[in-house]
Structures are given as structure tokens and as C-alpha cells.
Amino acid sequence: MTDVRRMKANARERNRMHGLNDALECLRKIVPCYSKTQKLSKIETLRLAKNYIWALSEVLRSGKAPDLMSFVQALCKGLSQPTTNLVAGCLQLNPRTFLPEQTPDLPVHLPPAGAATYPGHYSYQSPGLTAGLPSPPYGTMEPSHIFHQVKGQPYGPLEPFFDGVLVSDGPAFDPPLSPPLSINGNFSSFKHEAAAAADYDKSFSFSVHYGGAGGAGGHPAVYGGGGPNPRCSELQVDGLMGFDGHTHHERMMNAQLNAIFHDS
DNA sequence: TAGGCCATCTGGTCCT
DNA sequence: AGGACCAGATGGCCTA
Numbered sequence: 001m002t003d004v005r006r007m008k009a010n011a012r013e014r015n016r017m018h019g020l021n022d023a024l025e026c027l028r029k030i031v032p033c034y035s036k037t038q039k040l041s042k043i044e045t046l047r048l049a050k051n052y053i054w055a056l057s058e059v060l061r062s063g064k065a066p067d068l069m070s071f072v073q074a075l076c077k078g079l080s081q082p083t084t085n086l087v088a089g090c091l092q093l094n095p096r097t098f099l100p101e102q103t104p105d106l107p108v109h110l111p112p113a114g115a116a117t118y119p120g121h122y123s124y125q126s127p128g129l130t131a132g133l134p135s136p137p138y139g140t141m142e143p144s145h146i147f148h149q150v151k152g153q154p155y156g157p158l159e160p161f162f163d164g165v166l167v168s169d170g171p172a173f174d175p176p177l178s179p180p181l182s183i184n185g186n187f188s189s190f191k192h193e194a195a196a197a198a199d200y201d202k203s204f205s206f207s208v209h210y211g212g213a214g215g216a217g218g219h220p221a222v223y224g225g226g227g228p229n230p231r232c233s234e235l236q237v238d239g240l241m242g243f244d245g246h247t248h249h250e251r252m253m254n255a256q257l258n259a260i261f262h263d264s
Numbered sequence: 265t266a267g268g269c270c271a272t273c274t275g276g277t278c279c280t
Numbered sequence: 281a282g283g284a285c286c287a288g289a290t291g292g293c294c295t296a
Contacts (some may be wrong), residue, residue: 010273012283041269
């Protein structure tokens with residue numbers, strides 16, 4: 001191969017890998033626990049994404065709001081200890097509470113009671129939960145990032161699962177960097193849980209939210225203060241990274257999910 | 265210093 | 281023939 005052809009091939013390969021990395025960066029922002037300062041490695045991003053998809057599939061399959069412990073356990077399956085700690089840190093979880101066999105003697109550093117906090121989201125408190133914990137600042141993840149807020153109820157049916165597990169008091173290191181994704185779904189509308197659903201919205205209303213910039217729950221750094229991320233064009237085309245909440249893609253997803261749940 | 269992660273280069277293979 | 285894709289090799293950077 002001539003030098004010119006080789007150089008052109010190298011440039012193409014570089015470009016291709018940049019595209020791959022851009023897509024991976026988009027994936028990092030979609031999976032739970034996105035942090036600009038503590039980036040997940042490529043392999044950990046893929047593992048976490050796989051676990052996230054699996055966990056959400058299980059939620060859809062079972063039609064029930066899962067408990068937080070099971071969900072986080074599923075998220076952390078196969079992840080390295082530092083990544084597990086990061087996920088735990090994002091959720092204000094003590095890894096020992098959901099991975100007892102893995103981390104039997106982890107030191108726990110919980111924030112002092114009454115410390116300042118960002119209203120409405122849970123943040124991680126330094127120092128790290130374990131010796132292997134990456135340095136702060138950590139990413140943060142609202143409970144609603146995983147599950148949803150039911151009408152008129154701050155964190156809906158999952159709120160009890162956060163009791164004694166999550167710590168909502170404590171200084172925040174970062175505004176939430178993960179897209180404040182929430183899956184709006186009233187799992188309690190199934191027949192066997194009809195009673196519990198009495199106070200909830202009876203109609204299924206699934207939607208995936210990527211909140212706009214601004215406010216403590218916003219995403220200004222990632223989304224450039226309201227503009228789309230040019231690196232995620234393939235997602236924008238489909239509307240997944242939209243700012244207005246209800247894109248075509250999202251409506252399609254809602255329709256499909258609603259169909260699934262109404263058929264069941 | 266070792267190990268992990270990453271970007272880049274390179275040659276091979278497959279497809280259009 | 282040229283481009284896309286892939287995997288191996290290599291070297292740099294960072295952290296424990």
C-alpha cells in the first residue's frame with residue numbers, strides 16, 4: 001500500500017474510531033451515573049448499559065415496580081469494584097447493603113445529618129465509600145433517574161425503598177450529570193395491584209425524559225445550555241436526546257409500551 | 265514500577 | 281479498486 005493510501009486509510013480509521021467514541025460518550029450520558037469528572041471506561045460503560053437494559057426489561061416483563069436493591073444489584077452485576085462504588089456513590093448507597101458478599105468489610109462514610117443538600121436529589125458525600133472508590137466529585141443520580149415520580153407523590157411507589165438506604169442530606173459535589181431520565185409508568189395498574197393503584201393515574205404513561213438545562217436537576221454542562229449535542233446526532237434524529245420531552249421517537253416508544261401493557 | 269486505559273497505526277478480510 | 285470493519289501491536293498517560 002502506498003504512503004498516500006496508507007495515510008488516507010489511517011485518517012479514515014481515526015475518524016471511524018472517533019465516531020465510535022462519540023457514540024460511546026452518548027451511551028455514557030444515557031446510562032445511570034454519568035459523571036464528567038469520573039468517566040466510565042469503555043468496557044464498563046458497555047457492561048453498565050447491558051445491565052441497565054436488562055434491568056429495565058425485567059421491570060417491563062414483571063410489570064412491577066422493583067425494589068431499589070434488586071435494581072442496583074442488577075445494574076452492578078459484573079462491574080468492577082470502582083464502578084460499583086461509583087454507582088453506589090451516585091445513589092448514596094452503601095455498597096455493603098447490596099453487595100454483601102463482595103464487600104464484606106467496607107468502611108462506610110455517610111454524610112453528617114443535617115448537612116446542606118441540593119433540593120430534590122441525592123448526592124454523594126466524600127470521602128469514598130471504599131478504598132477503591134474514585135476521587136470525588138462523583139456523578140449524581142436522582143432517584144427519579146431510575147424510576148419515576150407518580151403524580152402528586154415525590155418519588156412514587158419506590159420511595160420506601162430509599163428509606164435507610166439513600167441519604168438525601170449532604171453537600172452535593174456536582175449538579176446531576178446523568179440525564180434526568182425517568183420512566184413514567186404506573187406499574188400498579190395491573191389487576192393484582194389494582195387496589196394500590198387507586199390514587200395513581202390509571203392510564204399508563206410511559207415516557208423517557210431528558211430534562212433541559214437549568215435548575216439543580218438540569219444538565220447545562222452536557223447539553224450546552226439548551227442546545228442539542230452535535231456529537232449525538234444519531235440520537236437526535238430519533239429524538240432520544242430531545243429537550244422538549246415528547247419527541248416523535250418518544251411518542252412511538254410510549255405507544256409501544258402502552259400497547260405492551262394494555263395487552264398484558 | 266506494574267497495570268489499566270486509551271489513541272493510533274497497520275495489515276488482513278469482507279463487501280460494494 | 282476502494283472503503284468499512286476488525287484485531288494485534290505499540291507507546292503514552294495516569295494511578296495505586
